[in-house]
Amino acid sequence: MLKMARLNGRPEIFYSIQGEGKSIGVPSIFVRSSLCNLHCIWCDTDYTWNWVGTRFPHVHDVLPGYRKFQKKDWIVECDIRAVADEVAAFPCKNVILTGGEPMLQQPAFTNLMRTLRSISIDYRFEVETNGTLKPGPEFDAGIDQYNVSPKLENSNNTRKLRERPVPLRFFAKSPKANFKFVLAAENDLAEVLELAGTYQIAAEKIWLMPEATGWEALQEKRHWLVEICKQYGFRYSDRLHVQIWGSKKGV
């Protein structure tokens, strides 16, 4: 069984385009699992972890009407075959496992990848991960591309929680992994450089993206971020889904 995010009463599976990073613009099916082992203060999928009774702050706490989420209302346990059938109904073979933190459920996702490849060998799988968990061999064998997004201090997670040396070393060496960093301000760069140096992450494996949930913030940050990418040989990634849909979910 897979613990999926529940959105509008249904498991969150949708067909869209990859909005950021190495595969930006590629038509893709998104399978969103629930649960996360971090609690980023600006997380835009806080309905996967910001449960009633927890103490984690979120930037939306100041918004009128914002409430933490009742866990039972936002998780749906799904049979793997049912998820596979729903994915297979879309006219697309690029599947993105996302969350929350999908690597908390490696056995279930391994099973899903196997099931889909038994339907068609053309399926290709990417996983969006915060880089705090090392993949097991079976999960690793199924994945074509790791989109690793280590969190910085601006996420409000402690360093001990967000920076896990063993998985980071694994991803730095894996030819299947690329790294995405979300920069909220220019001084976040020092942390990116420190991580790249400590874990020997090659510049061509690094994509920098502006932290933004709206068009205006994107526009302000992309100018200085492009200059940083030019200076260090990093890739720049815009955030297409923010440009097209703003903060709308499930698109």
Ligand code: SF4
């Ligand atoms: S790691 Fe990702 S899903 Fe988890 S809290 Fe941070 S942004 Fe949200």
